[in-house]
Amino acid sequence: MAAKVSSAVIRRLPRYYRYVQSLCSQGISRVSSNELAQALGFTASQVRQDFSCFGGFGQQGYGYNTETLRDRLAEILNLQAGCRGVIVGMGSMAQSLFTDGVFSRCGVSIAACFDTDPEKIGRVIGDVTVLDAAMLEQFCMEFHPAVAVLTCPGSAAQSTADILMRCGVRGIWNFTSVDIQAEGSRTAVENVHLADSLMTLCCRIPAQQEARESMPLSERLAMRVFAPLGNR
C-alpha cells in the first residue's frame, strides 16, 4: 500500500488518527471533511483526496463515522498488527521513550535492547533485557525485527545502520544527529533530529528581550522568592 501513496499523505495520516481518536474519546460519532480540514489546517478537498488514496472512508455529504475512520486509519498505520522493534543505545532518550509508552501506542513491540556499556548490559528495562551490542547482527538475522530505534552516539550511527540494513531491518527511527546514508537499501529512515527542531524554533522567534536586563538572571532569581514548595 505505502508504495503507491505519497510520503506527504502518509505524513498526514498520524495527525488524522490522533484527531479522530480524540473525537471518539469525546463521544463524537460523526465528522465531516470540512471539520477535519479546519481542525488540522488542511483544505477539505485535501482531506477527501487523502482518504481517496485508501478507497475513501465515507459517504458523500454524510461525513465519516469517527470509530470506523479511527479503526481504518489504525489499520493503514499498522497499529493493530504491529511490528517488532529493537533499540540500539540505552541512554536516557531510549529509556524515556519506554516510559512515555510511544512504542505501544504505535504498535511497536520492543523485542530487545542493545548497548556497548558493560554497566548497562544485563539490566532489565520494561520487560526487556539489555543485550551486548556485539550480538545485534546475530539477533537481527534470527528474529527479523522490522524497526530499529537508533539512540546510540552519533559516532556509531552509520556503522550500526549498516548492520541493520544488511540484516533486512526495514525501518530506522534515527535519534542521532547523523544523517544516515541509506541509498540503495530498502530501509526507510525517519529522522527525529531534535536539535534541528529546537534550532528552527529559536531561529523563528524575534530577538531576545533579555538584552534589556541589566542584572544577570541568577542574581535576580536569588533576590526573588521562587522557593521550592515541595513539602506543603
Next chain:
Amino acid sequence: MAAKVSSAVIRRLPRYYRYVQSLCSQGISRVSSNELAQALGFTASQVRQDFSCFGGFGQQGYGYNTETLRDRLAEILNLQAGCRGVIVGMGSMAQSLFTDGVFSRCGVSIAACFDTDPEKIGRVIGDVTVLDAAMLEQFCMEFHPAVAVLTCPGSAAQSTADILMRCGVRGIWNFTSVDIQAEGSRTAVENVHLADSLMTLCCRIPAQQEARESMPLSERLAMRVFAPLGNR
C-alpha cells in the same frame, strides 16, 4: 531576519550547520555548493539560493570557507547569543533532553523547570530547581523566557500554552501529542510529535515477515542464548 525568510529555508539551516560543523571538525576548510548539495540531498542552486537569503556566504566559483560558514550559520541560528528557556513538565523526556545536552547545543539556557507533582518540586536537575507549576505565570512575567519546552501531559498542554502565550513567550517546543492552538498570537510553535514520526515510519515499511514465524518470539528467545554478558 526570520520574518523575511521562508520557513522551508529556516528548516534547512540546522542541517547546513550540522554538516558544516562536521567538516570543520574533520579539518576540512573549504566546501562548494555542489558538495553541500550532494551531501544534504539538495540541489546546488537551492544551496546558493538559501544562502543568498542571508546575503550569500561565499565568492562565486570559490566555494565557502567552512569556519566562516559555520560561524555565520550559528549567528543566524542564534546559537551564540542564545536565549532563555523554561521547561514545563519534568517527566523522563524533559530529563533526557537535559542529559542529552540539546539545550546547550542550541544556545538555550534553561532558567527554570516546572511541575505540579509535589514529589518533583524542589528537586535539582542539572543546576536548576524544579518549581511549582502554579508559579509559571509569575515567573514568565518577571523573567521573560523566550522559549518554553512543553513536556507536560497532553491534558494540560493547551492551558499551559495559553499561559505562556499570554506572558509573551515567543516559542513553544511542543512534545505533547496535542496540536497547540496559537492563532492570533505571536508565539511560534514547533511540534515534535514523536508518535507521528514513528507511525509514519511504520506505515512506510512493507508488511511484516514475522507472520511467517510459527513460534512466538518469547519462546524462541528463551531457546536461544542471548545471555547478558555484563561481567566479562
